[in-house]
Amino acid sequence: MSLAKTYEAPIADKRWKTRKFVADYGVYIALLILLLVGAVLTPKLYSVDTIAVVMRQASQLGIVAIGQTLVLLVAGLDLSVGGIFIMTSVVVAEVGNGRNEMVIPAIATAMALGALVGLGNGLLVTKRRVPPFVATLGMLVLVKGATQAYTRGVPGGFVPDVLGIVNQSWSFLSIPLILWLGLNAIFIFVLRGTSYGRKVYAVGSNIEAARLSGLPVDAIRISVYILGSLFAVASGVVLTGYVLYVDRFIGSGLDLDSIAAAVVGGTAFVGGRGGLLGTIAGVLIIQILSTMVVLLGLDVEVQFIIKGLVILGAVTLYSVANVES
Amino acid sequence: MSEYILEMRNISKSFAGVQALKEVSIRCKPGLVYGLVGENGAGKSTLMKILAGAYRADAGEIVYKGAIRDQASTAEIIDSGISIIYQELALVRQMSVAENIFLGREPRNRLGILNLGELYDRAGELLKRLGIRLNLRLPVSELTIAQQQLVEIAKALSQNADLIVMDEPSAILAGSELDQLFRIIESLKLQGVTVIYISHRLEEVFRIADEVTILKDGELVATRPIGELDRATLVEFMVGRPLDEVFPQTEHEQGELVLVAEDVSTDTILAGVSLELYAGEILGIAGMVGSGRTELARALFGADPLTGGSIKLAGGGEARWGSPAQAINAGLALVPEDRKTHGLFTALSVRINVTIPILSSLTRLGVLKRAAEEAVVRGAQERLSIVMSSSDQETQFLSGGNQQKVVLAKWLSTDPAVIILDEPTRGVDVGAKFEIYKLMRQLNDRGIAIVMISSELPEIIGMSDRILVMNDGRIAGELAREEAGEARIIELATMGGSEAALT
Numbered sequence: 001m002s003l004a005k006t007y008e009a010p011i012a013d014k015r016w017k018t019r020k021f022v023a024d025y026g027v028y029i030a031l032l033i034l035l036l037v038g039a040v041l042t043p044k045l046y047s048v049d050t051i052a053v054v055m056r057q058a059s060q061l062g063i064v065a066i067g068q069t070l071v072l073l074v075a076g077l078d079l080s081v082g083g084i085f086i087m088t089s090v091v092v093a094e095v096g097n098g099r100n101e102m103v104i105p106a107i108a109t110a111m112a113l114g115a116l117v118g119l120g121n122g123l124l125v126t127k128r129r130v131p132p133f134v135a136t137l138g139m140l141v142l143v144k145g146a147t148q149a150y151t152r153g154v155p156g157g158f159v160p161d162v163l164g165i166v167n168q169s170w171s172f173l174s175i176p177l178i179l180w181l182g183l184n185a186i187f188i189f190v191l192r193g194t195s196y197g198r199k200v201y202a203v204g205s206n207i208e209a210a211r212l213s214g215l216p217v218d219a220i221r222i223s224v225y226i227l228g229s230l231f232a233v234a235s236g237v238v239l240t241g242y243v244l245y246v247d248r249f250i251g252s253g254l255d256l257d258s259i260a261a262a263v264v265g266g267t268a269f270v271g272g273r274g275g276l277l278g279t280i281a282g283v284l285i286i287q288i289l290s291t292m293v294v295l296l297g298l299d300v301e302v303q304f305i306i307k308g309l310v311i312l313g314a315v316t317l318y319s320v321a322n323v324e325s
Numbered sequence: 326m327s328e329y330i331l332e333m334r335n336i337s338k339s340f341a342g343v344q345a346l347k348e349v350s351i352r353c354k355p356g357l358v359y360g361l362v363g364e365n366g367a368g369k370s371t372l373m374k375i376l377a378g379a380y381r382a383d384a385g386e387i388v389y390k391g392a393i394r395d396q397a398s399t400a401e402i403i404d405s406g407i408s409i410i411y412q413e414l415a416l417v418r419q420m421s422v423a424e425n426i427f428l429g430r431e432p433r434n435r436l437g438i439l440n441l442g443e444l445y446d447r448a449g450e451l452l453k454r455l456g457i458r459l460n461l462r463l464p465v466s467e468l469t470i471a472q473q474q475l476v477e478i479a480k481a482l483s484q485n486a487d488l489i490v491m492d493e494p495s496a497i498l499a500g501s502e503l504d505q506l507f508r509i510i511e512s513l514k515l516q517g518v519t520v521i522y523i524s525h526r527l528e529e530v531f532r533i534a535d536e537v538t539i540l541k542d543g544e545l546v547a548t549r550p551i552g553e554l555d556r557a558t559l560v561e562f563m564v565g566r567p568l569d570e571v572f573p574q575t576e577h578e579q580g581e582l583v584l585v586a587e588d589v590s591t592d593t594i595l596a597g598v599s600l601e602l603y604a605g606e607i608l609g610i611a612g613m614v615g616s617g618r619t620e621l622a623r624a625l626f627g628a629d630p631l632t633g634g635s636i637k638l639a640g641g642g643e644a645r646w647g648s649p650a651q652a653i654n655a656g657l658a659l660v661p662e663d664r665k666t667h668g669l670f671t672a673l674s675v676r677i678n679v680t681i682p683i684l685s686s687l688t689r690l691g692v693l694k695r696a697a698e699e700a701v702v703r704g705a706q707e708r709l710s711i712v713m714s715s716s717d718q719e720t721q722f723l724s725g726g727n728q729q730k731v732v733l734a735k736w737l738s739t740d741p742a743v744i745i746l747d748e749p750t751r752g753v754d755v756g757a758k759f760e761i762y763k764l765m766r767q768l769n770d771r772g773i774a775i776v777m778i779s780s781e782l783p784e785i786i787g788m789s790d791r792i793l794v795m796n797d798g799r800i801a802g803e804l805a806r807e808e809a810g811e812a813r814i815i816e817l818a819t820m821g822g823s824e825a826a827l828t
Contacts (some may be wrong), residue, residue, distance in 0.1 A: 194691045195684035202681050205670040212628060212659060212667055213682045213735070214650035274673050 023321040027281045027314070034288055041225050042295040049292065052172040058287040059176035062280065067231025068188055068258040069279045071132075073191075074204040074224045076273025079136040081232035081258060083143030084114050085173050087237025088156050093246040098158035106160070118141055118229030122222030137208050140255075146214075155246035163233055166241035168265060176238045183234070188276045191241055200224060204264030205272025260307065261286055264314040285310065330355045330519050331376075331488060336385035338371055341509030343724055344372045348385070350546045351538050353488070358510060359549070360534030362524060364563055366759070367540040369523050373490050377409045378402045390487075397542040405724035408726045409490040412475050418466040418540030423448035424478045425465055449478050455509050462521040470615070471502035478509060482518075489513065490521045507533055510644055527559055528811075529780050539563055573759075573766050579790075580604030581639065583774045584743055586625060588634035597634065602743060602776060605769045610778040610791025613819045617707040617798040619662050620780045622745045625776070627652035638742075653682055660729075662747035664779070668732040671721035675713050675809040676702050679734045705734035709764065726757025732762065746767065750784065762788060782811045794818050 031105050038045040044055075055242045064081050071078045083110045088110040097105035117139055124135035165173045193198035203220050239251050264283030267274025286307060329509050332354045338346040345369045352574055353359050354520055363367050374380045376387065378399050387394045389405065416425050423445050424431070430624070433442040457475050465473055474494060481489050494506060508521055511532055523528055532552070537554060539546040539562040546562045570784040574651055583593040584602040594617040612618050623629045625636060636646070638655055639810050646652045649659070661667035670678050680687055687698050702716045705806070709730040713723060720731055729749070736744060750758045765775055765788065779785050785792060792804040795819035 193693055195688045195693060196691060198677055198681065198684055198693070201673055201677065202670055205672045206666070208667050209670055210681075212626070212649050212661060214648075214653040215681070216650065272670065 019321040023266065023318060026317055026321070027278050027285070028119050029286050030314075031288075035284055037291055038288060042292050044295050045288070045292065048172055050295070052169060052174065054284075054287050054291050055172055055177045055233050056169075056174050056242075057290075058283050059112055059174070059180035060235055060251075061206065061254055061261060062092065062180040062283040063075050063183060063238065064232050064235035064251075065258040065261040065279050065283050066276060067228035068184055069262040069265070069267050069274065069276055070200065070224050070231075071228040072186070072204075072259070072262050072267045072269065073200050073271060073274060075207070075269075076125060076132040076221065076225065076228075077136060077259065078121065078225065078232075078268075079103045079133065079255060080139040080143060081228070081235075082115055082139045082251065082255035084117060084232035085230055085236040085239060085246065085254065086146045087113060087117075088233050089246050089250045090151055090157075090158075091242045092163070092237065092240050093155060093157035093159050096160040096163075098160055100160045100162040101292065103160045107233075107237055108163045110236065111230060114229040114233035115226050117124065118226035121229070122225035126218040126221050151249070155248065159240055159244050159253070161235070161244070163241035164244055166238050170297065176242075176287065179234070179238065182230075184276055184280060191275060196220075202274050203271075243275070257286060257307075260311050264311060266318065268318070282314075327388075327670070328354055329388075329676055332388040332433075333372070333376065334386050334388065336372065336375060336382045336387075338375060338380060343815075344543055344768065346375075346382075346543045346688040347768065349540065349543070351545075351548065352387075353519050353521065355519050356486070357535040358514060358520045359531050360522050360530040360537040361540070362527070362530055362537060362563060362565055363540035363546075367563075369540055371543075372540070373409060373457060373492060373521070373523065374408070376407065376490065377431050378719055397522060403484055406487035407484060407490070408484055408486035408488070410474070410477045410481060410494065411495075412490050414470075414477055416476060417805065418471055419464055421462050421464055422459055422468070423461040423474055425476055426451065426483050430471050430482070430483075445617075447483075454512075455479060455482065455514065457509070463757070469502075471505075474506070476508070480511075486518065488519045488521070492523045494524075508600065521571075527556055530559070531556070532572065537689055541565060542680070557602070572784075573763050579606060580772060580774070583639050584625075584636070585639060586634065586636045589621070589624050589625050589631060589636060590621060590633035591616070591629045592632055593623075593629055595620050595624055596798040598624075598774055598795075598798070598800055599634075600760045600800070601772045604742075604772045604774050605775050607765060607769060607788055609785040609792040610776060610795060611785045611792055611814050615778065616795040616818065618626045618795050619673030619747055620778070620798070622659060622661070622747045622778055624653075625745055626657055632657040650683075653739055656740075656742035657658075657739065658739055659739035660732050660736060660745070660747060660749060661743045662751065663726055664732060664752070669720050669728055672719060674717045675706075675711070675723070676716040679705050680729050680736060682735060682739050687827070699782065701738055705738065708737070710760065724757075725752040726760075729753050729757065733761070737768075741773065742786045743774045745778075746778065749777060750781070782814055785809075786811065790821060794819060 018131075068078055068081065090104075091110040091113060092106045096102045119123055121132075121136050121139050123323030124130040124139075125132050168175050191200065199210070199215050199220050202213070202215060205216050207217055209269070235254065236251065237250050243250070261282035262274065262279045263269065264285055266272065267278060288312060289306055290303050290304070293300070293306060329352045332350070335348045336346055336348050337344070337348055349368065349372060351359070351361075351372075356512060357753075361372070363369050371380065374381045378401075381396055389407070390779050394405075406464070417428065420428070422601055426448050427444055431441045432447065434440050445461050445643045450462070452459055455475070457473065457477065457479065459468070459472060465476060468476070478489070510522070511735045513520055522533060524531070534550065534551050536550050537558070537559070541563060542626070580603050582601055583604050586600045588596060589598045589815065598617070598621055600608070610618050610621065620629065627648050630647065665671060670681070676698065679700050683701070684693070687694055687701065699716065705711065706716075711734065712727050720728055723731065728753075749761055749765075753761065766774060768794055777785070777788060786806070786809050789809070790806055790807070792809050792814065794801045794804065794814055801820060804813060
């Protein structure tokens with residue numbers, strides 16, 4: 001009788017540790033299981049060609065997902081990235097207009113405009129206290145609309161050929177993949193090893209405590225929205241180089257996928273929790289699943305169903321795991 | 326059927342490995358008032374939340390009206406006759422008094438349409454039974470906090486409650502309002518209703534309770550009929566040591582003037598507050614909740630903008646600050662009242678929490694110097710004896726006392742000249758409380774000036790060198806330690822506005 005009581009506390013403790021383990025490592029275990037399932041169901045997944053395709057697509061999604069993760073970490077959300085892809089594509093074609101020497105000014109122009117969008121998002125969220133969902137949704141519509149008004153629905157100009165360099169690859173290694181991994185390396189370090197990263201987590205974790213600790217909370221949030229837009233420009237450039245023409249629907253779906261990747265990877269909507277390693281795993285899970293659907297010869301619609309289930313499953317798991325102690 | 330309406334037997338509960346309750350048992354007979362006392366963090370609220378069905382006990386059983394109660398929903402528990410009135414009142418502010426009382430159980434006619442006439446009649450009867458005079462049609466938002474609490478009691482009675490739990494009702498009530506509450510409790514007793522009255526104010530317990538149960542650190546210390554207790558014994562039960570050992574004293578001369586606030590007013594509630602603060606002293610700020618104590622702390626720290634007046638550092642001349650960042654640079658620190666929402670990054674590690682205000686001194690070109698950072702954390706851990714598994718531990722998994730120490734460590738790392746402590750020992754266990762008091766004295770010895778806001782009068786009287794009593798956004802009076810008694814402080818804190826202005 002008394003024995004049973006003595007063991008009450010350790011059991012509660014163990015349950016909590018399991019939850020913590022799921023929250024911290026669940027996504028990596030899920031990725032591992034997916035890779036094992038893939039080996040059985042779709043062995044083709046492990047061919048060099050398939051890996052190269054998966055990695056290229058993962059890079060396109062992954063670059064914008066870095067920015068999205070940063071924004072989510074400060075308890076924000078960026079829906080405007082979809083507009084930035086299209087804007088980037090149009091700007092690169094208009095400014096570059098087929099001239100290879102203009103590719104740097106073209107990208108610089110896209111980045112400047114992207115930064116402005118991010119600044120707008122940041123100012124709306126901080127100074128006007130507009131909820132991030134609404135602010136960035138409005139910005140998405142504005143940027144899309146402005147781009148269409150500018151092109152009058154018929155995008156002109158030509159993408160400089162030199163941008164095709166992003167299609168360069170060596171076995172499964174490609175320029176987008178190198179860019180994705182490089183940017184991840186830099187920003188994983190920024191988040192973990194610099195005071196800026198600390199402040200990002202602090203602001204996302206508890207904005208009032210951050211303000212009372214003397215942090216410039218508005219400046220930090222604005223800077224993160226600007227970074228988020230710049231990552232979207234980078235993804236947009238890679239996407240434009242991949243197709244080498246102006247596409248009004250470029251990157252469609254990647255905007256919401258970038259949120260999904262971060263959330264599946266364990267970055268919390270409430271901010272302050274998560275990070276880029278998880279997002280990398282989230283990106284890979286989404287991309288591998290999509291590829292497996294294709295390899296299995298299933299309809300593309302199935303992709304969405306599976307993607308939806310994965311997102312809902314991940315969110316459910318995290319919400320159970322993060323039940324307030 | 327047994328003579329007890331409620332028996333909670335050997336209730337245990339732990340959160341994330343922290344034992345909040347350990348085999349606690351209480352029993353209640355109908356028509357009596359039971360005092361449940363203990364320091365903050367003793368487990369009183371946890372026990373009541375288990376009774377309310379908000380938490381599930383890890384072990385133990387609840388016998389209610391002669392039957393073992395299984396896990397039940399809140400609605401089922403209310404139906405069974407248990408009502409709990411929490412400190413945070415759960416009223417719909419836009420609705421009228423009567424509508425709130427019958428919320429969700431409004432009388433309807435055969436067509437399912439609201440019968441407003443009956444609603445107001447029945448609400449009126451209820452209030453009459455309680456001896457409460459209130460305008461039934463007034464929206465709750467127009468009522469004072471005390472009146473709102475009366476509405477909660479009426480609501481509990483309308484649910485035919487046989488057992489009413491009141492969680493620290495006096496925390497938000499002043500003198501005459503408290504008298505009214507006690508009269509109501511007496512009449513509830515006569516109607517056979519059992520009342521569990523949670524409080525840490527001893528006078529009230531002696532005044533109203535028939536039997537007292539004392540909890541400490543999640544364990545049952547004693548249950549005694551009120552006649553067998555005196556004040557000193559009760560205090561010793563609660564804190565585990567005689568009262569005069571609780572507050573460490575040091576003798577020291579009044580130091581130099583460090584900070585002067587003149588006529589400080591804000592948009593919030595402050596209306597012309599002036600104070601002087603001297604090195605090495607503890608200036609206690611007393612007053613009811615809502616009297617402007619927390620607002621004063623925020624104004625001093627630059628967290629709320631001033632609409633009038635000035636705050637100056639004695640040494641540095643004019644140093645008016647418009648933001649916490651500037652206040653920190655000027656040598657101020659604020660340990661806020663609400664640790665979880667204003668003080669702590671609960672999802673982040675101890676290390677991040679402690680070093681966040683001094684990051685610039687721990688970086689080179691923005692890159693963190695790990696060794697220097699770790700040294701700061703280790704120093705803080707030793708100095709404050711913070712119990713943690715590692716500096717990577719998330720602060721949400723620390724006990725209340727250790728969380729408070731982390732917040733203190735964070736501010737000590739900035740090497741401040743003035744520390745404002747808003748309810749420094751709220752939700753902190755007794756052991757840690759004593760350590761925090763000792764730390765405050767050590768800081769005094771180093772010349773640091775402390776402003777301490779507290780609702781706990783023994784703490785205010787035991788620790789302060791001088792006491793300012795706030796009332797309605799003003800300073801109602803200043804008391805030297807020698808002349809301060811609980812009665813005098815309460816008097817100043819509860820005077821009407823005009824009287825306060827005269828002092």
